[in-house]
Amino acid sequence: MATVTLEDMRQDQLVMSVARALAVANETAIAQGTNPAESLVTITEQTSSAGSAWRIHYGPREYIGRRGGDLIVIVDEGSDTVPRVLRGQ
Numbered sequence: 001m002a003t004v005t006l007e008d009m010r011q012d013q014l015v016m017s018v019a020r021a022l023a024v025a026n027e028t029a030i031a032q033g034t035n036p037a038e039s040l041v042t043i044t045e046q047t048s049s050a051g052s053a054w055r056i057h058y059g060p061r062e063y064i065g066r067r068g069g070d071l072i073v074i075v076d077e078g079s080d081t082v083p084r085v086l087r088g089q
Contacts, residue, residue: 018043018054020080025056025073028082034058034071052077059088 009015022043026036039058046053058071070088075081 017077021054021075021077022056024075024080024082025054025058028073028085029056029058029071032071032085039071046074053083 009019022041029036029039036058038061040061040063042057042059044055044057046055054075054077056073056075058073060066060069068088072086072088073082074084074086076083
């Protein structure tokens with residue numbers, strides 16, 4: 001198993017892009033009343049003619065048979081801003 005150092009991570013543009021997006025999304029989630037530490041978090045890259053964005057989904061850890069409580073934060077990759085916040089039902 002390879003050992004990855006913090007310096008290795010800093011040199012990887014993808015790692016840093018995801019880390020920045022997650023930090024921005026976590027701040028937004030907390031402001032929206034969602035605790036990231038208590039959520040099941042998934043990250044998806046979105047691309048369009050406008051550019052790339054990260055879709056950060058915060059869902060309940062116990063999601064089977066449960067509806068609602070989801071929060072989706074879209075983070076623009078170029079500006080590290082949040083153009084859109086969605087709530088699941």
